[in-house]
Amino acid sequence: MLSRSKTVDFLREIPVFSGLEQTALERICMQAHDLDAVKAKLLFVSGDPAEFFYVIKSGWVKLFRETLDGNVAIIDILTTGHMFGETSIFEDGAYPYSAEIVEDAAIIALPLADLKQEIENNQQLALAMLTSMARYRKQQEQEIEHRTMQNAPQRIGCFLLRLTRQNETGPVTIHLPYDKTLLASRLGMQPETFSRALSKLKEATGIRVKGATIELDNLEQLTNYSCAACSSEFPCKDIAASSS
Amino acid sequence: MLSRSKTVDFLREIPVFSGLEQTALERICMQAHDLDAVKAKLLFVSGDPAEFFYVIKSGWVKLFRETLDGNVAIIDILTTGHMFGETSIFEDGAYPYSAEIVEDAAIIALPLADLKQEIENNQQLALAMLTSMARYRKQQEQEIEHRTMQNAPQRIGCFLLRLTRQNETGPVTIHLPYDKTLLASRLGMQPETFSRALSKLKEATGIRVKGATIELDNLEQLTNYSCAACSSEFPCKDIAASSS
DNA sequence: AACCGCTTTTGACTTTGATCAAAAGAGCAT
């Protein structure tokens, strides 16, 4: 079936699956189904029984939880090539967070049971998962560090840097991937703070902001400003690409 | 050799190793050596070539990094049964953080190469590592949530709760495991803020503080105050026990 | 007891970011 083999091809591009044998990948994709979802659609909510894990073909998905007193905590915001829901393999069978589409998306849903079985029987996949988890873990460590060591303008600068390919030298144009309110919460600040912090960053580094488009003459402007409060000097390797 | 079999026995108590066959565990412990270290000793610094991973028998160890502008970011503070340095298996062979003894400790050092080889050849261990990584990942997610959603007194209260066994009903006595300055940085705040926040917590919940000893009549006092800003209602399962 | 070095607390002040309220801008349908 054509759509099945396209799914296999897509998954092969993702680090955690890229080393797998064709047959293993096909077993995982056996029950795959595609779904298109528009902005604001809730894929599942925290506590729902976990049947599927998801891989994003395009668009953006927000993972979040709500606190008892009604605030929202963003876990992560994911896009093309990212995977989510797969950690429920190691859990009690419920999703530990809710997932909402924040930019129209094409998504592949795959049964957790099949992934679980393959991991348990396929050493290669288990190791790939371990590597992926380790990378994610490192990313989270860095996230915690950023939240405590960087102030608001620095966090924005750091985020912008991570949107670029890391060895550009000349002028760079960056497009913010989703709206500024969401970006604010991704960076752990209020929308008003984001707006003001972006102005401050503009002041401090000379970047040019036009709506969701940002231009800078070179990355150094930003790295000097943002990476000072960070433990890993710039091209902060490893943190860019990852599957949830 | 007696000390070798004691090491095996100790590792067997740790979740990630508990399901292993005796022979597998013995292979990992083959080159084990014990070390006693006093407060302030640096085990390794970030960037050192990673040869060993460590398991703590007793005492406390701080993992941290330094930012370019000279501040210190605490990664984690670990004690009995915790493991660290093992993620270097998935890295470029250097430790990604520094490790310092903060309370006199007894530690087992084991070669990373042996662990790596065992993981690659032993499906059971790979799966146990995956489970352990998933638990740690969840913990980190919670840590990020705490840092953004809870204020200073709430974070302290939450930390105290996690020092208790979670189903106590009557009065509880808690001993702070290490000094307050370190605890402050573990919770992402300044020592002065910690001191004042603890007073505020005392005010708000009626806990009694005498030096490093804290008494409370029941956990509810604290949970009402601290867990309101959190997404997982109290006994916050999973987060207590873990390896690294 | 007196002293030393350390941790912890307290005080005064500053800075950062949150909050509340309102205005401005952008996108879209009519």
Added chain:
DNA sequence: ATGCTCTTTTGATCAAAGTCAAAAGCGGTT
């Protein structure tokens, strides 16, 4: 173009936490 909605910005104010400085407390020695 007009009106509608939603996002973003701006302004004014407030609260939380950081900073700097000094005092108090707490072992452990001598």
